[in-house]
Amino acid sequence: DTEVTQTPKHLVMGMTNKKSLKCEQHMGHRAMYWYKQKAKKPPELMFVYSYEKLSINESVPSRFSPECPNSSLLNLHLHALQPEDSALYLCASSQDRTGGRTDTQYFGPGTRLTVL
Amino acid sequence: AQTVTQSQPEMSVQEAETVTLSCTYDTSENNYYLFWYKQPPSRQMILVIRQEAYKQQNATENRFSVNFQKAAKSFSLKISDSQLGDTAMYFCAFMRGIQGAQKLVFGQGTRLTINP
Numbered sequence: 001d002t003e004v005t006q007t008p009k010h011l012v013m014g015m016t017n018k019k020s021l022k023c024e025q026h027m028g029h030r031a032m033y034w035y036k037q038k039a040k041k042p043p044e045l046m047f048v049y050s051y052e053k054l055s056i057n058e059s060v061p062s063r064f065s066p067e068c069p070n071s072s073l074l075n076l077h078l079h080a081l082q083p084e085d086s087a088l089y090l091c092a093s094s095q096d097r098t099g100g101r102t103d104t105q106y107f108g109p110g111t112r113l114t115v116l
Numbered sequence: 117a118q119t120v121t122q123s124q125p126e127m128s129v130q131e132a133e134t135v136t137l138s139c140t141y142d143t144s145e146n147n148y149y150l151f152w153y154k155q156p157p158s159r160q161m162i163l164v165i166r167q168e169a170y171k172q173q174n175a176t177e178n179r180f181s182v183n184f185q186k187a188a189k190s191f192s193l194k195i196s197d198s199q200l201g202d203t204a205m206y207f208c209a210f211m212r213g214i215q216g217a218q219k220l221v222f223g224q225g226t227r228l229t230i231n232p
Contacts, residue, residue, distance in 0.1 A: 031217035042207055042222030043161070050217040058219075088159060094217065104151070105211075105220060107161035 003027070004108035006091050012114045015081060021111045023074040023091030032074040033092040033105060034066060043090055049074060081115045088112055118143045118210050122223035129198055130231050136183075137193045137226050139208030145169075147213030150184070150191045151220070156204040164206070167191065169213065195228075203230045 004025045013019050023032065031050045035043035048056035049068040063085075065077040074091055088110045095103035119142045129135045141150070152164040167175045167184050174182050179196045195202055208223040 033217070033219070040225075042225055043220070045219040048217045048219065055217055056219065090161060092161075104149075104163060104166055106163065107153075109158070109160045112159075 006108035010112045014116050018079045021076040025093040029093035031094045035090040037088040083115050086115045118221045120210050120223035122226050124226045126227045128229040134196050139191045141189050141210050149211045151209040152193045153207045154204040198230045200230050
């Protein structure tokens with residue numbers, strides 16, 4: 001089973017709102033990722049968690065705050081967003097094997113975020 | 117830094133035809149992974165095929181196969197007996213083969229349309 005789930009599917013929020021995106025996987029993967037995808041563009045990496053610790057932050061503005069409560073869950077907390085933050089937010093997970101091997105990333109269906 | 121280039125923004129073929137999507141990449145690494153993902157209008161990013169750079173044999177998955185030319189840094193995807201369900205945006209992606217979770221570097225994508 002290579003399923004990654006994301007909630008909600010759609011989210012509309014004002015610039016003063018606080019909201020959260022949720023991602024869940026039950027494949028035993030130890031690495032989880034947040035990507036942002038604008039229309040007709042490829043995904044761009046935002047954050048990587050490895051073994052529940054933040055390992056990569058691609059200079060993302062502080063209005064995006066990631067959280068990894070446990071190895072199966074990844075949240076993205078949103079606060080004071082701008083209209084240009086409207087995009088598809090994709091979560092992915094992968095094995096983070098020891099011994100130097102990385103593995104395939106499996107993606108969730110995404111959350112379509114609109115900031116008014 | 118690694119870069120991935122997909123030179124065909126759009127392609128269109130008739131159902132049952134064979135189509136080849138091009139991808140080139142630039143890296144100084146010797147150990148890495150290459151992927152093709154498809155993203156249909158439903159927006160879920162789906163793994164199509166994966167290739168390890170140290171393997172000389174080209175990867176195949178049913179109707180999907182790759183032509184991996186390491187020296188030329190080329191990684192094309194061939195879809196045989198194309199079906200309407202193959203209509204999607206196809207992204208070529210690169211991942212470094214070093215230890216730990218790594219980001220995917222995507223090309224700009226090729227929008228493929230299969231016509232009945």
